[in-house]
Amino acid sequence: MTASPPLLAPEATARARAPLASAATLPPQAYRDPAIFAAERACLFASAWLPLARLDQIPEPGDYIAMDLMDQPVLVVHGMDGEIRVLSNVCLHRAAPLAEPGPGHRRLFSCPYHAWSYDTEGQLIRAPLMDGADHFDTRNCRLPQLRSEIWQGFILATLDETAAPFAPQVTGFTDYVAPYRLDDMAIARTLDFPGHWNWKVLVENFMEAYHHIATHSATLEPVFHARDSHIPDNDGQPWSILHMPAADVSGPHPEGTLPGLTDAQAHDLLATVLFPHFLLGIQGNGAVWYQLLPRAHDEVDLRIHVLLPRSTVPPEAWDETADAVAALVTVIHEEDIAANNLVWQGLTAPLTTQGRLSPLEKSIWQMNQWWLTRMGL
The missing domain is CATH 2.102.10.10 (Rieske [2Fe-2S] iron-sulphur domain)
Structure with a gap:
């Protein structure tokens, strides 16, 4: 009986396993191979919360x-x-x-x-x-x-009867986002976006601010400079937080901001992922939940839920606030759709190989280490 070949070549795995300063991305095969998506369903999704x-x-x-x-x-x-x-x-x-x-x-x-x-x-x-x-x-x-x-x-x-409880695995994440009182928020709007690329393309785009300098040069970059972004250590827990300091925190707190936040917490933006694909964008006056539904190696459905704090947004302002946030989220995500389309075009080209990660892409590196381990690589 012949042993099954490894999902990825050992040298490709080694490049992705290297320390961040010398690490490469996952190889294109990790995104475009239906067999790897099937393995993800078994090794990641079926056992995840x-x-x-x-x-x-x-x-x-x-x-x-x-x-x-x-x-x-x-x-x-x-x-x-x-x-x-x-x-x-x-x-x-x-x-x-x-x-x-x-x-x-x-x-x-x-x-x-x-x-x-x-x-x-x-x-x-x-x-x-x-x-x-x-x-x-x-x-x-x-x-x-x-x-x-x-x-x-x-x-x-x-779906895994033997999976370890969720909350104890993410204590560092829970502590980091505690001031934002996610349990006080409620869904105000839901936006649906189909995506014709691998689910990891969307997740990786969400996890780094490096692309602000090009993709979001007129929207996010003037407010959240890519160069100022930083990613805390997760101490081996299955999450990553991209912390994007606001370029200016001198003004008043945005309307609807939760009480008790510092100036920085009121203005900064967090883009977070609980592995494999539980995505939250968090600010002092609300959040967005990117609910991913991977369908195939090249297809993912996305529902973006706009969350508003019930304690600070009055009922009479609820719809107007929700509409404004949904409009802004739509503009940003349409810019990201264009970027993801470009990435997918390149990932499916025959000459594409692994790229080098920027230190600003630590979140991607953190997730890649978790991904490789869970995939048995």
């Missing part, structure tokens, strides 16, 4: 969101008993999904195929015309429940 929703999206008992976690349809449910659960959205009878993708409100989930009905705890309540089925008892039928955690107002879940 992935963010599915915010508590503010399902505030009342009976509220739910139906979506896919990789290939598993799930229901993120606020139970009638007050508990938050992530349940399989597949009927136990003949495997039809119980609810179509999207939000809703139900006390019972009734299968559209044969009307088997489940409560918000996943318990089968009704199975019509099953008289005569030996040893069948609805009390013994319950939808599988995924492990889930609530962290900073986010509902995360994992």
